[in-house]
Every structure is written in C-alpha cells, then in structure tokens.
Amino acid sequence: MQALTDRQLYDAFLSRTPLPAPLADAMIGVKTTGIFCRPGCPARAPKFENCEFFARPDAALRAGYRACKRCHPMGDEAMLMRRIIELVEAQEEGGVTEAALRQAGIDPSTARRQFKGRLGMSVADYARLRRLGRAAQAIARGESVIEAQLDAGFESASGFRAAFAKTFGSAPTKGQADPLFVDWLDTPPERGGGRMIVVTDARALYLIEFTDRVKLPRQFERLRRIHGRPIVPGRTDMTDRVAQQMADYFAGRRTEFSVPIETAGTDFQSGVWAALQTIPYGETWSYADLAARIGNDKAVRAVASANGANGLAIVIPCHRVIGSDGGLGGYAGGLDRKEKLLALERAHRPG
Structure with missing residues (x-):
C-alpha cells in the first residue's frame, strides 16, 4: 500500500x-x-x-x-507495563495472580518477560516490594507496625518482619524513614538517551542515571546509606515532572532543568557539581576550566573524579566537560552517548 x-x-x-x-x-x-x-x-x-x-x-x-493518554499510540510494551503496574497498585493486599493478569487480557509470560527486561524482577517481586514500600510509608507516618503489616496483606507478623528486614536491612519499627521511589524512563537513544533509572520522593529528584552504567548498584547503596531511607519501586508526581522535562530536553525545547534536586557528596564534590550547572547549554568546558572555576587550578584529576561521581545525568551536565585537547575525555554513560548529547545541544543552542 x-x-x-x-x-x-x-x-x-x-x-x-x-x-x-x-x-x-x-x-x-x-x-x-x-x-x-x-x-x-x-x-x-x-x-x-x-x-x-x-x-x-x-x-x-x-x-x-x-x-497520548487518550489514544495510547504505543499500544505495546510501554502501555503493557503501565497496565500491569496499575493492577498492582489496585491491589490493597496480596499480589497479582496469573488469573488476574489473564482476566485483564494480559499474557502472564509476556508480563514476566517485560518486567524482567525493564526492571530486573518478576511481577510478583514488584508487587511484594510495592506492598512493603506502602508499609514503610505507613510506619513513617506514625502507624503501628501491626497496622502496616495488615494493610500490606501479611497475615503473619514474623513473615512481615522477615520480608521487611530482607528488603530494607532492618526490622520494621515505628517512626522509620519514608522510602524513596525508583522507576524507569525511556529516552531517545538516537539523540544520546536510552533507558534511565529515576529515584524521587514527593519533594525532589535524588538520582537519574542510564541503566547501563557500571557503578549504578553502588550509587543505590550510597543513597540508602546517606539518606537512611529504603528504595522501593514506585512513581511520584516528581517522577512525572522529571519525565516531562527530560522529554522536552531531548526534543530541543529545554536548555535547563527546574526540578528540585537532592545531592549527597563531599564539600568538594558539591562545589564541582554546582559549577557544572553553570556551563551554558550548547557549550563545553575543559576539566582545567572547571578546576579554575572552583578556585583550584591544580585539582584537575579530582575534578574529573567528582564529575564521574555525579548521579544526576544530564540534569547536572557533566557531559559538557571535555579534555584540554578538545577530545571528549571520559563519560560514565559512554563516549558515543556523550557525543550525541553535545550534538543535540549544539543543534538547539539559543541564538
């Protein structure tokens, strides 16, 4: 035709x-x-x-x-994932059974494959973590452990405590910290994007990284340790804000990000990350330029190390730092991705 x-x-x-x-x-x-x-x-x-x-x-x-949320033009795996997650969220207790998936018109084997490929876990694992995450929120709000246990669908107190401790590293106690929520985000690979992991709460963005980054598990553990908060699957309004601003960035409609961010580094790292955010969109600095900006000309290697420790890819634009010889230098997300991001920004640079 x-x-x-x-x-x-x-x-x-x-x-x-x-x-x-x-x-x-x-x-x-x-x-x-x-x-x-x-x-x-x-x-x-x-x-x-x-x-x-x-x-x-x-x-x-x-x-x-x-x-579009009205005609669902994807109609495939992205929509399928959302449908399964909606089923999980609708379950106040227990998980999503294969029978429930079939009743919703979803093939269980397809659901397992999609979840394993995107989130690295089964639908049952995701449902269990969401139940535990809701329980952690309830405990943080001041509810009793037994109330949180029953609301999460656990009949056995010992089973609940064991699952909670295995997931969060300690048994549940009243007044524990509210969790952080992790979700995935797909950005266009042809423009330097790819699949990304986003960690937020209702207030701020804590981490956004490409899923193929080698040190990603270490960054998760660092977030847990520094903030003293569990990280569970889920999505917040802040996640939606990040997704929208990232879509605008890759479309060339956004030159800087306005979502609140939460960083956790040494004073030196924080200084480098603050300086990175002053590099104009569509421009590049050398590592030496960045060291001079923070007032320490001799700290080029330390600056490069702080660059690599940045956990807010693109939002804190470490991809705009290149070698003094004009070469791309390093980038945790890969040099091919870095080159595409810089090309995207050059093409949409104001003026």
Missing part, C-alpha cells in the same frame, strides 16, 4: 479514521503540546501547521514527543 502524504494523515486524524495495516503505525506529533497520537484519536484536532508526521511510534519518541 502506498504511503500517505502528511495532508492525508492529517485528514485521517480529523475524521477520526483508524488506518489499515500496514499504515496503522503512522503517528502525528503535536508541536504545541509535545504529544503524539495515532489517527483516530478522540482528542481535539490541532492545526495542520502545528503537526509533525512519523511513520512509527518510536520515531515520534526519538523526536522527543510523549505518548
């Missing part, structure tokens, strides 16, 4: 006519909202000049658009 023109795709959108295969993957991106939809979407139609047209959903994602 012959490909449709942009105008034909737009007319299909206006008439809310779903396209037949093999054109069903065609998408329309709305520049004014940053959202992409499939033809047939019930949302209010945008003006033609505000539209961008794509052959597939992944092309729209790489261009920085996010999926």
Whole structure:
C-alpha cells in the first residue's frame, strides 16, 4: 500500500479514521503540546501547521514527543507495563495472580518477560516490594507496625518482619524513614538517551542515571546509606515532572532543568557539581576550566573524579566537560552517548 502524504494523515486524524495495516503505525506529533497520537484519536484536532508526521511510534519518541493518554499510540510494551503496574497498585493486599493478569487480557509470560527486561524482577517481586514500600510509608507516618503489616496483606507478623528486614536491612519499627521511589524512563537513544533509572520522593529528584552504567548498584547503596531511607519501586508526581522535562530536553525545547534536586557528596564534590550547572547549554568546558572555576587550578584529576561521581545525568551536565585537547575525555554513560548529547545541544543552542 502506498504511503500517505502528511495532508492525508492529517485528514485521517480529523475524521477520526483508524488506518489499515500496514499504515496503522503512522503517528502525528503535536508541536504545541509535545504529544503524539495515532489517527483516530478522540482528542481535539490541532492545526495542520502545528503537526509533525512519523511513520512509527518510536520515531515520534526519538523526536522527543510523549505518548497520548487518550489514544495510547504505543499500544505495546510501554502501555503493557503501565497496565500491569496499575493492577498492582489496585491491589490493597496480596499480589497479582496469573488469573488476574489473564482476566485483564494480559499474557502472564509476556508480563514476566517485560518486567524482567525493564526492571530486573518478576511481577510478583514488584508487587511484594510495592506492598512493603506502602508499609514503610505507613510506619513513617506514625502507624503501628501491626497496622502496616495488615494493610500490606501479611497475615503473619514474623513473615512481615522477615520480608521487611530482607528488603530494607532492618526490622520494621515505628517512626522509620519514608522510602524513596525508583522507576524507569525511556529516552531517545538516537539523540544520546536510552533507558534511565529515576529515584524521587514527593519533594525532589535524588538520582537519574542510564541503566547501563557500571557503578549504578553502588550509587543505590550510597543513597540508602546517606539518606537512611529504603528504595522501593514506585512513581511520584516528581517522577512525572522529571519525565516531562527530560522529554522536552531531548526534543530541543529545554536548555535547563527546574526540578528540585537532592545531592549527597563531599564539600568538594558539591562545589564541582554546582559549577557544572553553570556551563551554558550548547557549550563545553575543559576539566582545567572547571578546576579554575572552583578556585583550584591544580585539582584537575579530582575534578574529573567528582564529575564521574555525579548521579544526576544530564540534569547536572557533566557531559559538557571535555579534555584540554578538545577530545571528549571520559563519560560514565559512554563516549558515543556523550557525543550525541553535545550534538543535540549544539543543534538547539539559543541564538
């Protein structure tokens, strides 16, 4: 079947006519909202000049658009993950059984594969951690341990204490710290992105890193130790803010981030990270420039080490630091990714 023109795709959108295969993957991106939809979407139609047209959903994602919540243009694994997580969240006690998955029209083996590939755990493991996470929140709010145990669906006090201690490193006690929440985020690899891990609470962003970073487990352990808070699967409003701002960044619409951040480093590291945030979008400094900025010309190696310890990828832009010879230098996320991020910023540099 012959490909449709942009105008034909737009007319299909206006008439809310779903396209037949093999054109069903065609998408329309709305520049004014940053959202992409499939033809047939019930949302209010945008003006033609505000539209961008794509052959597939992944092309729209790489261009920085996010999926519409009304027509669900992804329709595949991203939507599937959200549906399973919604099932988990709807369970006040217990896990999500295979029967419950089938009743929701989800193949259990597909659910297991998606969860293992994206989160490194099974659906049952995720549900258990969410139950324990809710229990940790309840205890932090002042509820008794027995109330938290029953609300989490544990009939056995000893079983609850054992599961809690295995997950958080200590038995549950009233007044324990509120947990941090970890979720995943997909960003366009063609522009220097990739799958990322995001750790937040209701107040701030604590960590955002690419999942292929070697030292990621060590960063998680450091967060737990410094903040004295468990890290459990889950999503907060702050996670959504980070996701939106990251989508805007990869689309070239955002040059700096405004989400509140929480860093935990030495005074020297904190000084380096603060200086990193003053490097203008689309520009680069050398490690020597950065050392001079913090008032210690001889600390080039220490500056490079602090750069590598940054746990807020892109938000604190350590990718903008290069070697004195103009070479890319190092980058924990990989030099290919660093090169793409710098190219993205050069292409959208103001002025």
